[in-house]
Structure formats: C-alpha cells, structure tokens
Amino acid sequence: MSIINVNNLSKTYKIHEKQEGLKNTIKDLFNRKYVYKDAVNNLNFSIEKGEIVGLLGENGAGKTTTLKMLTGILYPTSGEVTVLNYIPTQRKREFLKKIAFVMGNKSEINWDLPAIDTFRYQKLVYQVSDELYKKNIDMLTEMLNVKHLLNTQMRRLSLGERMKMELINSFLYSPEVVFLDEPTIGLDLSSQLAIRKFLREYRAERKTTIIITSHYMDDIEETCDRVILLSKGSKIFDGAISEISRIYSSNKVLQLVFDQSINPYEFAKYGEILEFTDNTLKLMIDKEQYRSIVTGLINQNRNLIDISIINVPFKYIVNQIMVEGRIS
C-alpha cells in the first residue's frame, strides 16, 4: 500500500533578480525584476510502506523542495501530495507526530545544553511514553555508539557526534516516515559509515519508510532499495538500484596499476577515463572489447603490475545520467 502519493506536483519560485553595483541597487529599490523558476516540475511517484528511497539530483534539481512539500513546509504551486493519507500543508498534529525531517545543515538541538535535555523535551512534544522513550534512547544510543556523550554540551561535540544526536532526536518518537536531507554532509568517513549502518539496521528492525537525499552516492547505494533521479525539477528515472546498474551493463571498468607514473591520456583511446591517481587508472570500456584491450596492454609490456575488471560503479552511472539530464 502506498503511503506517499505525489501527483503532478510542481513548485515555482518567484525570485528577485538583483543587478550588481550601487547604481543598480538603488534603481532596484524602485523597479524590481522578478524571474520565475520551476524548482519542481510535474512530478509523479508513490512510495510503499517500509521502502528506503533515495532522491538524487544535482544541486538545484528540486530534491529538497520536494522534501519540503512532502513535509508540509512548502505549499505546492500545483498538484497534489498525500503522506500517510494526510495533506501535509494542513500540518495536523497527528500527522506531524508521525513524520521526522532531518536537515543535515540545520540543527534542532539546543547548542548550550547536553543532548539529553533536548531529548526529554522532544519526548514531551511528541508525547512519547516513558517506556518507549527509555527503550528508544537505549537502542539508538547503542546503535550510534554515543551513550557516553549524552550529558556533554552539544557545542563540545564533533560534527559527526552532533549529527548522530540529531538522528536520535528525530527517531526517538518512532516516526512512521523519515525524511533525511543530506544527513552525512561534511562528515568524515567513519561517521558516514556509522550513519549508513544505522539506517540499514533501523529499517530492518522497525520497517520505517525513509526518503533520503545525498550527494554521497555511497549513502544511496548502501541504504536504498530504490532511487528517483531528478533533473531540473523533473523525474528522469525511478526504479531499483539494480535496474539503474543494468542500464550500463554493456560497459565495464578496467582498473590498471603500473609500477611507475603514467600519462593517462595515452589510454583514452581504449575508453573513458574515470579516475586517475599517479600510477592507477580506471577506464570505462565496452564489455565486448575488454579481452582485446587487456591482451593488447600486456603485449605492449607497459609495466603493468595489476589488472582488474569490475562493474561500472553506481556513482559513475548516476553522474553520467545527471550530466546528460536523461537516460541514454
């Protein structure tokens, strides 16, 4: 059963276009120019209970605007949205108690007090029973390994620890739908890994529906069942991660390691250069040709010390689609 339904959803912003310089600023006070920008354009999708869906797109593709309309922060210009059978912009309290929205760049926890004080406040705001509160705090702090930090002032915690506290704050009332807007932004690798692990385990345990946006493709690949790709406010792909990988199944990535520095452009004739670091090169090649390419390279005796072939990583496929703005 779908718990999120989005039909022909659009959002247009009216933006004040400001010219540079003092003269234009003064002129602007009397005669303003406005432009209309379609942030989301005729979007349609539905999400089932318990799914983890990644919302992907470049900056300005409409991901956050979509989340803001799904949570009731923004009114759509046109179209309809229902989440858990509620119209989000009505902001009914029973609806708001069932959703959580974690914004990677906005903190909700009081900076001057230990997180536990905010959690207790959150418990009262969301009317969480003592029993559930205790159970959730124990489970969440254990999963995120921050139990020992509960009584430390928030401003004394690292960015990664603060993000973990934000997650606890949002999950402690057991919301049915969680919206995560770039939850790993600016975090180091170990914090990113911990948060991904937490999301996987939490979903497995609670069957919560999660919609996540992130610029780190590993976040999406490691946590989501399905992705929705947006480009300039329109949907260009909606399907399982395995499905997106099939689009580029005719290609492979050839990883070559040399015993000395090389000029990567000498190898451009074999395929597209994806990554190059001193003596290691990753090339996207046609799957049909990989035998002849590898044989040729070995025969040329180019100081090769290792050759490996892998499927095209998810992040390259998504990047390719985003660059083209469509599925080729």
Added chain:
Amino acid sequence: MQKYLYSFKMHLLTSFQYRLDTILGLIMSNISLFITIIFWILIYRSNGTGVINGYKIADMITFFVVSSLFRTFILSSGGFEISSMIKNGDLSKVIIKPYSINMFLYWKYLSNALFEFLKQFSFLLLITPFFAQYLTWDLSVHSAILLIIYLITASVISHLIWLLLGMMAFWIGQAQAVMWSFAVILNFLSGMFIPLDFFPHWSVKALELMPFAAFSYIPAKLYMNQLSIMEGTYLLIVYIIWIFVLMALNVIVWRAGTKKYSAIGG
C-alpha cells in the same frame, strides 16, 4: 502544557550556562535605569519646586523603577526570532513540530524575562539603600495581586504584537528595521520615556485604552496607588479583549504568511 513548561525550564537553564555573562548582565542591563534616576534627580534639583506635573521626585523615581522592572516582561524577542527564522529559512525546523510556535516562543522568552527580572531586582536591592529616600513603598495585597495579573497580561499582549510585526518578514523579507522603529513608538506610547499623564487629558484616556499602556504606565500607576483597584480592573478587561483581537490577527497572518514562505536554505 508540560512541553511548554519544560521549554521554559530549558531556556532558563541555558541562561545560566554563561556565568560571566550573567554577572556582567546584572550590572550592564541596569545602567539605563541608573542614568534615568540620576537624570530626574538633576531635573528636580534644578527645577526647585519639588513637583513636576503633579509628580514629586519620589513619585517620578518610583515610576521609572517600577516601569523598568515591568519592561522586562515585554516580550519582543519572539517577534525578532520569528522574523529571523523566516528570513534565513530556520522556520522550516519548527513549522513541522506538533506544537504551537506562538506558545513555544512565548514560554521561551518568558523564561528569559524572568531571568532578566531577577537580575534587575537583585541589582535594585543592591542600590536601593542609596535611593531609599526617592522611592515610595505602599503596596496593598490587592494591588500586588492585580500587578502580577498585569505582568502576565503585558507579557501576552507584547508577545502577540511583536509576533505580528515579526511575521511581516513573510512579505517584506527583512522586518528588523520596521520592528526597531516600532519599538521606539511602543516605548513612547507605553509611558516608558515619560508618564502618559504628561500628555493632554483627552489623549491620556485614549492612550490608556491602547494595549501598550499595560506594559508599564498602568502597572506603575497601580503600584503608586494613583489608580484605584476598580479602574485597574476595568482597564485589565479592556486589555484582555485586546488579547483576543491580537490572537485572531495572529492566526490570520500566520495562515497567509506560511503560504508565502519560501523556506530558503537547503
């Protein structure tokens, strides 16, 4: 209600987090009152008659001391906060909370007001020995109860007025300049610069019926026994009617404003 009381407690705790700021604030927040007292003592000395517009020096100093204490319960910060939240997109965090933003901000800033009140009161206790001759002390139990009700009423009215002003940011983006200008007008109309009965008689009656008079002029007059309990109660009813009018306006403006809200920031 429990959640708002907890928020009240949490913000009160926050106020005590910075010890040095608390101690410095104790002194600094009273400097303007200290200057005002000196200013009026000098005026009365140079005037020579001992009475200005029916106010003896003790009345005038008492008026400003009581006004200053009551002023701490004028809750303007909620308006400034909502204006700033609209401008920088932070409203997105609270708009989806299952509580009333209006109430959340009220209790948050009421705790700040209580903290400020305690600071000012402590300071006044310290300096009172030097100004005891200039202060009147004659407060009945009835007047004291009425004054406490006035404190609460003034805090609610001021909060609702400043929220309305802050919500202008939904339309004009930056409402701070308008709010600061309004602060000056409001202070003037509430009798903080000069007692309202310095104005022509006909205007005093009209100004007393405005909600701003509840902030400092009327409570100060009650404290000084220059207004009867009956008159004070009648005006209190008028101010409570103002609360309902302002609440209705807040609902209308909030509904219209959130439709305009563009939730700036990723």
